[in-house]
Amino acid sequence: MKIAPTKRIFKVLFLSILFISCSSDLDFDQLKDLKLEPVIVANLAYFDVAANKFVDNGMEQQIPFDIQNFDVFKDQYFRDNLAKAEFNFELENTINRAFTLNVLILNDNNQILQTIRLAIPAYSGTSNVVKYPTEVFENQRLDLLKQSTKIGFVVIMAPGPPLNENSVGSLKLRSSATAYMVIQ
């Protein structure tokens, strides 16, 4: 007769575990709603060209253009998940000549997809830094950007007082890219 209460208690305990244990409604389908939207900033390009670079053997000259590989869009994952991009440029000119910088966005065949024109006046003794409006890449402009594989830099010096080997100052570029990712 000792057995009966033992058995009963076990039964009650096992059943009570089943009945007591409740669970709120959970919805695991929500995993599908996961959407990551990180915003990533990175250096884009910089240069620092001294005034005497524009002088060769006492003769004033334009500097050659430069093309750099820009292969981030080779990455399919990055390309697929990039929803928007922004470029920010800043020029500082301490040479007493005005400049124009053309930033060329090129594809594999060296075709120019887009040109960003940045102009800065000659140095006149006061701070000469220009922060350009943000270049925003969305929709078709973004699609064009995604085809790019190279970036070209063309510096054009405007006419003005001649430079020589001893001319001072420099032209500096600082720039950044902001990538708005949407990962679903």
Place this chain on the structure above:
Amino acid sequence: MRKVYLILMLAFQLTVFAQNKEVLYNFTAIPQSSLVNPGADVSYKFYFGVPVLSGISANLGSSSFSAYDLFAKNGVDFNDKVRNIVNNSSSKDKAQANQQLEIFSGGFRVGGKDSQSYVSFGVYQEFDFLAYVPKDEAILALDGNRDHIGESFNLGDINLRAEVLSVFHVGYHKKLNEKLVLGGRAKIYSSGANATSTKNSGYIYTGQMAGTPNLYTQIISSNLELKTSGIAAFTKDEYDGSIPKDVVHNTFFNGSLGLGFDAGLTYYIKENLQLTASVVDLGFIRQSKDIQTLTYKGEYKYDGVNPNFDSTNQPKNVFDEFDKAIPRDTLYNKYTTWRPTKFYSSIQYSFGESRSDDECNCKGKVTRKYVNAVGAQLFAMSMPVEPFVALTAFYKRNIFEKLDFKATYTVDQYSDKNIGLGLSGTLGKLNMYLLVNNVLEYKDVSKANSIAFQFGFNFVFQNSED
């Protein structure tokens, strides 16, 4: 449907529980209590566990979130929930799961009828998982770096280990005299699959420093390492077997081998004042089967695509540079993993002499039996970041001669209201036990931060059955 969710939850909800078997510890009516203290004062003529049903235990826990926090059907945007969890977690928060299944077990008394030496043995399978919350990486994935200029994302937050193993064990304990029981257990581990990534370091940094030509200073310094054994074969393209089958096969027949020990004692300071202590899984596994170690080690500073306006153009390639700076290397070195070592201790005061039902208190030896016991237990376990410690108060009662009850109240870093209940009863020769902890959480398991349960069936033969 609710049960389906429950099972899913058990699978999904990463948990912390720290393998503390506070209800089982020193619950000497259950033969399996000698697995947490080989020096437990357990006695039997012989016993054997019902194969596969003698010891089933699962522990699940997460220190910083529950399944409800993540998957509740409450209209809150899932991404907001993820963000909340990440914000409320620290890199010391962890999710852990442990499951054990006894394949077989048994024990017998050695020596003559009055001997108090016992041998026990068995095989059990164990699964272990531990992951710390990779908080910094989660923030980077959620926010990116734009709003975290000047901050380092610590790659050391990536910290996890997982293992499937089988354990063959033989234990021996002896009641040396009325005051002292000593015991030990030797274990051979056979690890079917192991993944360990617990020694990572490095950072991802974006900062703005005055005097530097670039807008940002961007550095990735990486010292990441993932060691695996018994897993690499499954990642190969040509693999076409069944992963669960192969893992089971490797776990029992072709695992990486290791060795471990348990030791424990029970000491009666007075007849009704008892002290116990044990150390469990002091051991290691030499990971040697199908080993593969992946590393990403190096430092990379990103400066952008920078023209130099020299007529000689040397175009750079960012991806190649990155791969060269932080290469992915694959190594095939054996490695050693240490088992998470557990330490238990308890002090117990007994009172209330038993009104013996006395069918067989006629053996000449009069030992007083107490119906009540109260006491405290301490548990500690080694972990990669910091040890896990728990303190338990308990009450034990012998309800009927063959029915014992234990209630525990445990405080640890995750819960200060963990109530555990355990019952062990014997019907004829069949011993059954059911131990549950965190009972308050069963009213809504989805909100629980940790859940553990344990049950089993044994056939136990005592002297009186002679």
